[in-house]
Amino acid sequence: MQDDIVDIARGWLGTPYRHQASLRGAGCDCLGLLRGVWRARYGAEPEPVPAYTPDWSEPEGAERLLVAAARHLRPVRLAEAVPGDVLLFRMRRGAVAKHLGILASTAAGEASFIHAYSGRGVVESPLGAAWAAKIAATFRFP
Template sequence: MNNPIIDEARLWLGTPYLHQASCRGVGADCLGLVRGIYRALYGREPQAPPPYAAYAIPHDGEILLEAAQQYLEAASVPAQVGQVMIFRMRRSLPARHLAIMSFEGRMIHAASGLQVCEVAFSAWWQRRLIAAFSFPPLSPVSIPEQEQA
């Protein structure tokens, strides 16, 4: 079950939670985790995000969802292994959390106040899932050298 997205995501396990950060082993939030995986797979991010609030502000729109629509490929729910999942924590607020679907009903995410961890994709999370997206296809050029061997 080799998957370059999950392999990279698992390298981030234990990275402390740090709002707006995206540095493996140093600090990351949920967006920073996805940004870091994207950089590792494709060499760079499509665009650095502007500063963002640590909490959902009702009037700031669906910034996270719109960015995913712009830079990732829409997928159907339920998510498949290696896809980015987007969650709305409250119905009245914009989507504000991301995770990567892992194997065997698990997900990898940066947990606020904790660290990047792999946890059960439980019913609680499933109820809040609003969208899934795939990373763009990997070409042999974009796969890290150690995986091409």
């Protein structure tokens, strides 16, 4: 069941980065990628997404992404994460979680995740020590 999530996410590889967008092949940001995977798996999105700025939640320190993920996804311990799980990242120490990706592989020394990254679009990146240190939470699709 989780493998289909990775397959769906890989179908978005090469999609350009576009802030607030969620259209495979045309553009998306990291949340737009997750929204697209959700739609492919379940149909309609669970709630409307309000407009947000690139620095969303940072000025107020509000954990909007983390709270929204907890409303619609199931939390799992990082040690129990499997391909298809959602990783939330804090891009700086003490910052709010504002980036996410989908775990694609957990092979020893070859862990990877799929995410939409500014300036790169949707890519599959190694989940090396630098990225792993930024993980704030891990969730599973229901």
